[in-house]
Amino acid sequence: MSIIGSEHAEYQKASHKLVRIEQSGSSGVALLPQSIGSWYSARPFGRDTLNRISVLFLVTTLASCQAVPGEGPLASAILSDSGKSVEELHRDSATVYEVVNVDSKSADTILSYTNATLTRRFGFGGRQGSATIGVGDRLLVSIFEAGADGLFSTSKSKTAKITVVVQPDGQAAIPYVGEVKFAGLTLEQARQKILLSLKGKAVEPDVIVSNLDTASRDAVVTGAVKNASVVPLSLAGERLTDVIAKAGGPRGETYDTFVTVTRRNRSATISMSALVNSPSENIWIQPGDEITLVEDPRQFTVLGAVKKNRRQAFGSRDLSLIEAVGMSGGGKDIAADETGFFVFRYEEPGIAETLMGRAQYDTMLRKGMRPDENGRVPLVYRFDMSRPDSLLAGQKFPVKNRDIIYVSRHLSTDISKFFGIIGRPLRVANTGVTAIHRAADMSD
Structure with missing residues (x-):
């Protein structure tokens, strides 16, 4: 069943709480909430009046479900906005995103990319076959x-030692040899050559x-x-952990430290703990590489129909969605939509392109999907927990x-909230009307 179909079915279940009101002596029928049906049943209404009340009540109920207090958007709203351009969303400041339905295959893809961030961006590399002289090198020519x-x-020495520094043009002068x-x-x-x-x-x-x-x-x-x-x-070459160690190592905990490697116009970031645990990510460093370590305690935020809305620290280990x-x-038993578990993330473009396909990825870029300052693109992952394999x-x-x-x-949940909102004042009104009728009966 689709998201919208599921919601419609639940609304039909909620409507079973409505009661059928038929007035004696007339053919009018009204479908009203049980909490207020007793008050209306005591009043004589004609067919037109009862039909108008029924239609007005049902329309108001459906419309008000969008206005009652809520804990963020419904799953249908998230899915409806996905894949749309700013013009289609009619909001100039809207963030254009796509939703990816996660199954075991896509979860494996995401996990494999996460565990190979540096090697995918730079390749594992290796020791250079032979080191070459570069600008700024200081040489001793004997x-x-x-x-x-x-x-x-x-007569005293048959050796001359000359120190030279390679200039920006790549040259240096040797006596009797020249540049x-x-x-x-x-x-x-x-x-x-000399x-x-x-x-x-x-x-x-x-x-x-x-x-x-x-x-x-x-x-x-x-x-x-x-x-x-x-x-x-x-000349033997250094790996990433070698140069970090030569700089004294990270100041903070490895699981709260992130390492960014910049090589010419490319960069990639990995957590220090992932670097330590994944030998394949310990790439060979090349001359000119810039390595930046940032201490940023890892956190995630859980919102919506769960028992505790809060920001949570990872601690010393990695976490899966289920954890x-x-x-x-966990989700609230009577409030959570089992088809609407979402993860909002700015994702690596390589992962997004693989999951969406090149054609769809290019389409989303044309529609206005924009990367953040780190080059990552907005992506929403969706899990349908009504399917048992989604837990895996x-x-x-x-x-x-x-x-x-x-x-x-x-x-x-919204329908129940609406009934609760309108039910309380109507029950008070019903009590008042009953009291008036009883007073009138006593006076008779």
Whole structure:
């Protein structure tokens, strides 16, 4: 049964509480609430009057269900607004979003992306096959000559040591050689280039080129670390956890710390605890990478037809949707719509595109779905808990930092509230009318 069909069925159940009022001596019939039916049954009404009362009451009931106090939107309202543009929603400031129905397959997809954030964005990488010289590197060039009276040798020493710094144009000057293009060369290639230039000038020369400082092979580590620093990368290569350790490690708890890696024009974020628990995410760091650690205690919020509406901390471990809802006491038995469990999230674009399909994803972008400052797009996940396998999907679905979990109330809740609102004053009025009738009978 669809969401709207389910709500209509519940309304029909609620309407069974209405009573049929027939007036003796007339053909008028009215369908009214039992709480007020006794008062109307005592009054003589004609067919037209009773029909008007019935129609007015039913129309007012349906219309007022949208105006009674509520705990957020109904499931039908969330589904109705999904996939619509700003123009279709008739609200200039509306957020355009799409709803994704979650089953075991989509839950596995989301989980696999969550556990492979860095490798999907950058690839696992590896050690560079051979390190090259870059701008800013400080080199020591040692030149040896066989004779005592050469360009660089003397009677006391046959070795000359020259320190050079590679300039922004990638070059550095060597005496009797001139400008040498070092940038992009390995140490051995630089050695051969200098040696070739000295042939015919020096006496049986030989050359050794070594690094004194590798400014071009640095990574920057900042944020919530004990010692923010520029970390030189060794020729053996460093992984992400290696450079974080060289910066003193995170200041706070690993489960409340997030790591963002920025490489040229791309970036990705992962929690420190996920990095520690997933070796595949411990990627090789490249020269120029920027690593930023942010301490942000993970929290999620549960709202709607649950026993406790509140913001909740994750604590030291990750949580699934079922666990998160359970921490708030679960859904209210008489109020929760079992087909309307939602998770509101700004999601990674790669996940959204995979779940929606490329064509639908492009359509939503054209309709005005806009990413936030981190490049994530608004997405709403829906669980139909009337299906038993949704409990298994919810057990695999990972809750993320700042997620909003919303459990929609059932339409029958609004109908019951409406009857409660109108029933109290009408019962008072009924009591007053009864008292007047009794007084009139006594006077007779």
